[in-house]
Amino acid sequence: xxxxxxxxxxxxxxxxxxxxxxxxxxxxxxxxxxxxxxxxxxxxxxxxxxxxxxxxxxxxxxxxxxxxxxxxxxxxxxxxxxxxxxxxxxxxxxxxxxxxxxxxxxxxxxxxxxxxxxxxxxxxxxxxxxxxxxxxxxxxxxxxxxxxxxxxxxxxxxxxxxxxxxxxxxxxxxxxxxxxxxxxxxxxxxxxxxxxxxxxxxxxxxxxxxxxxxxxxxxxxxxxxxxxxxxxxxxxxxxxxxxxxxxxxxxxxxxxxxxxxxxxxxxxxxxxxxxxxxxxxxxxxxxxxxxxxxxxxxxxxxxxxxxxxxxxxxxxxxxxxxxxxxxxxxxxxxxxxxxxxxxxxxxxxxxxxxxxxxxxxxxxxxxxxxxxxxxxxxxxxxxxxxxxxxxxxxxxxxxxxxxxxxxxxxxxxxxxxxxxx
Amino acid sequence: xxxxxxxxxxxxxxxxxxxxxxxxxxxxxxxxxxxxxxxxxxxxxxxxxxxxxxxxxxxxxxxxxxxxxxxxxxxxxxxxxxxxxxxxxxxxxxxxxxxxxxxxxxxxxxxxxxxxxxxxxxxxxxxxxxxxxxxxxxxxxxxxxxxxxxxxxxxxxxxxxxxxxxxxxxxxxxxxxxxxxxxxxxxxxxxxxxxxxxxxxxxxxxxxxxxxxxxxxxxxxxxxxxxxxxxxxxxxxxxxxxxxxxxxxxxxxxxxxxxxxxxxxxxxxxxxxxxxxxxxxxxxxxxxxx
Numbered sequence: 001x002x003x004x005x006x007x008x009x010x011x012x013x014x015x016x017x018x019x020x021x022x023x024x025x026x027x028x029x030x031x032x033x034x035x036x037x038x039x040x041x042x043x044x045x046x047x048x049x050x051x052x053x054x055x056x057x058x059x060x061x062x063x064x065x066x067x068x069x070x071x072x073x074x075x076x077x078x079x080x081x082x083x084x085x086x087x088x089x090x091x092x093x094x095x096x097x098x099x100x101x102x103x104x105x106x107x108x109x110x111x112x113x114x115x116x117x118x119x120x121x122x123x124x125x126x127x128x129x130x131x132x133x134x135x136x137x138x139x140x141x142x143x144x145x146x147x148x149x150x151x152x153x154x155x156x157x158x159x160x161x162x163x164x165x166x167x168x169x170x171x172x173x174x175x176x177x178x179x180x181x182x183x184x185x186x187x188x189x190x191x192x193x194x195x196x197x198x199x200x201x202x203x204x205x206x207x208x209x210x211x212x213x214x215x216x217x218x219x220x221x222x223x224x225x226x227x228x229x230x231x232x233x234x235x236x237x238x239x240x241x242x243x244x245x246x247x248x249x250x251x252x253x254x255x256x257x258x259x260x261x262x263x264x265x266x267x268x269x270x271x272x273x274x275x276x277x278x279x280x281x282x283x284x285x286x287x288x289x290x291x292x293x294x295x296x297x298x299x300x301x302x303x304x305x306x307x308x309x310x311x312x313x314x315x316x317x318x319x320x321x322x323x324x325x326x327x328x329x330x331x332x333x334x335x336x337x338x339x340x341x342x343x344x345x346x347x348x349x350x351x352x353x354x355x356x357x358x359x360x361x362x363x364x365x366x367x368x369x370x371x372x373x374x375x376x377x378x379x380x381x382x383x384x385x386x387x388x389x390x391x392x393x394x395x396x397x398x399x400x401x402x403x404x405x406x407x408x409x410x411x412x413x414x415x416x417x418x419x420x421x
Numbered sequence: 422x423x424x425x426x427x428x429x430x431x432x433x434x435x436x437x438x439x440x441x442x443x444x445x446x447x448x449x450x451x452x453x454x455x456x457x458x459x460x461x462x463x464x465x466x467x468x469x470x471x472x473x474x475x476x477x478x479x480x481x482x483x484x485x486x487x488x489x490x491x492x493x494x495x496x497x498x499x500x501x502x503x504x505x506x507x508x509x510x511x512x513x514x515x516x517x518x519x520x521x522x523x524x525x526x527x528x529x530x531x532x533x534x535x536x537x538x539x540x541x542x543x544x545x546x547x548x549x550x551x552x553x554x555x556x557x558x559x560x561x562x563x564x565x566x567x568x569x570x571x572x573x574x575x576x577x578x579x580x581x582x583x584x585x586x587x588x589x590x591x592x593x594x595x596x597x598x599x600x601x602x603x604x605x606x607x608x609x610x611x612x613x614x615x616x617x618x619x620x621x622x623x624x625x626x627x628x629x630x631x632x633x634x635x636x637x638x639x640x641x642x643x644x645x646x647x648x649x650x651x652x653x654x655x656x657x658x659x660x661x662x663x664x665x666x667x668x669x670x671x672x673x674x675x676x677x678x679x680x681x682x683x684x685x686x687x688x689x690x691x692x693x694x695x696x697x698x699x700x701x702x703x704x705x706x707x708x709x710x711x
Binding site: 041042043044046047049050182208209210211213214215216218219220222223226227238239242243246247249250251252264267268269270273274277313314315316388 | 430431435437438533539540544545554637638643646674681686687689
């Protein structure tokens with residue numbers, strides 16, 4: 001009797017253990033690792049959000065072709081944030097609580113990263129930021145890492161190369177006009193520009209902002225021209241970048257150096273449409289098809305794949321601005337997962353903080369506030385562009401890198417008017 | 422920083438901008454001002470016109486303005502179809518006020534998403550010989566990029582003014598905006614007249630879109646930048662006054678330009694809309710409203 005009872009007890013206990021084991025979710029080899037994010041697939045930033053998504057998809061396919069991460073396939077779960085920051089908390093709450101994602105990355109852009117920060121901090125997530133400017137300056141959250149190569153001082157990063165190049169000219173330019181849109185990025189860039197103007201001992205003769213919905217930029221450019229500045233620094237989004245450049249040509253604004261922080265000029269449709277009007281503009285950028293960048297392992301294969309898929313995806317056909325960095329961002333995350341052999345958020349963050357990664361944009365090492373330990377915002381000059389052919393932008397020589405010196409691929413044509421000839 | 426030279430340039434730039442604003446607002450002036458239909462989707466039709474100009478320009482090198490003119494019959498038919506759906510679904514049942522508004526919101530979003538799916542979300546621009554060129558007359562610079570849309574905008578206003586005042590259908594449209602029952606007693610069908618008017622309003626969007634992409638790059642969501650301005654100009658000019666639309670557009674353009682030149686462009690829109698509010702406080706029916 002006692003033996004029978006013991007047998008029943010052991011059988012029941014075994015059943016309970018087996019049942020419990022069946023109920024507890026255990027990651028099996030076939031279970032995908034879920035990477036979740038919101039992305040601007042519609043709305044104002046979608047021209048960058050959609051190429052960024054394509055780059056992440058290419059990374060996922062590349063990883064899965066090689067057997068996945070930790071032997072498990074990678075699955076992307078993403079939602080359109082509509083370029084609307086108010087959608088971000090809902091999207092990430094769903095990703096974490098309903099979709100049960102294992103890893104998160106941010107959507108594209110400063111405004112869309114900002115609402116993610118409190119959620120990431122509350123849940124102690126490791127979060128990779130995609131092109132956010134100074135998002136972590138106030139939070140100082142240790143598990144945030146940002147892929148835009150702004151460096152430890154993101155506010156001055158857009159403008160530093162521009163003013164550094166200006167200061168190297170002889171005679172040194174003296175007066176400066178700064179103008180930008182009433183929006184998050186341009187305002188940050190203008191704050192940085194003001195700081196640099198003080199640092200380089202320049203005199204401000206014009207400092208104004210304009211609403212993003214401005215239609216006619218000629219009155220603004222004419223007002224700038226009336227102050228006769230040596231330097232014109234513009235912090236603008238794509239429609240205003242085009243508007244300002246066209247107006248500069250129509251009004252005949254020819255300072256000694258022109259450009260700075262004009263988002264959109266590097267987009268392929270804008271480059272091909274603006275054509276020779278771009279000549280002489282000195283502008284920030286993050287990537288250019290110049291020898292120092294084309295030599296980095298993996299980049300040529302990535303661009304080949306991206307360009308093959310771009311037309312079908314309806315995105316920028318060359319993908320020289322954001323896509324390489326979007327790919328690099330998930331490369332870093334993937335390498336950290338492999339190195340830590342798990343999905344522990346803290347271990348992943350600790351590894352990312354301590355490691356230098358090899359990516360398709362070069363070596364990436366994070367430093368203060370999760371920004372790149374050393375900034376690498378480029379200053380390029382558009383040179384010798386003629387006509388509107390896309391092919392001229394595929395190779396070197398049209399977007400010459402002037403700054404920083406270690407990536408320099410050509411010389412500044414100075415003053416601006418000389419490059420227009 | 423004041424100079425007479427800058428003032429003259431600012432006024433001329435404002436007038437040119439106003440001519441363009443008039444072109445963009447004429448359709449809504451007709452549909453909202455005369456027919457009293459709150460067609461929130463009108464800016465989306467303008468963007469559709471812009472994409473038509475982009476396609477013909479990039480594929481065949483056709484001038485955007487010519488494309489805008491060539492596509493007006495297509496847009497007219499499109500407008501007529503949209504109005505018939507609106508009429509059958511809402512107006513006939515007397516549910517046009519709120520549900521009709523939702524209907525047009527829906528059309529706006531569907532058009533935005535359709536354009537995104539078809540063309541992606543890259544900024545689209547057109548090439549034309551006059552873009553980026555300018556000339557100077559007595560110290561005043563004139564950009565062809567704004568001069569051409571202004572001339573076309575004024576021509577569109579004149580054409581619509583003559584159509585409404587001198588033709589049978591034009592007068593019928595004016596009549597339908599005043600008293601539908603009386604029009605019916607005269608043997609005319611108000612629904613048919615409104616269909617024509619709505620079609621003409623949407624046809625104007627074809628040309629307005631071509632002018633828009635001549636001035637600035639577009640993406641499918643560019644329409645949102647224009648909703649406020651279009652309705653503001655229509656209301657300021659006086660509901661149903663085509664000439665008033667042109668005057669209001671020029672007033673807004675000149676104010677924006679003067680503010681951008683002398684006081685800082687940030688104030689442009691705020692002051693423009695402040696003046697709109699002040700004008701409506703004095704003349705609630707608008708400058709030329711009945």
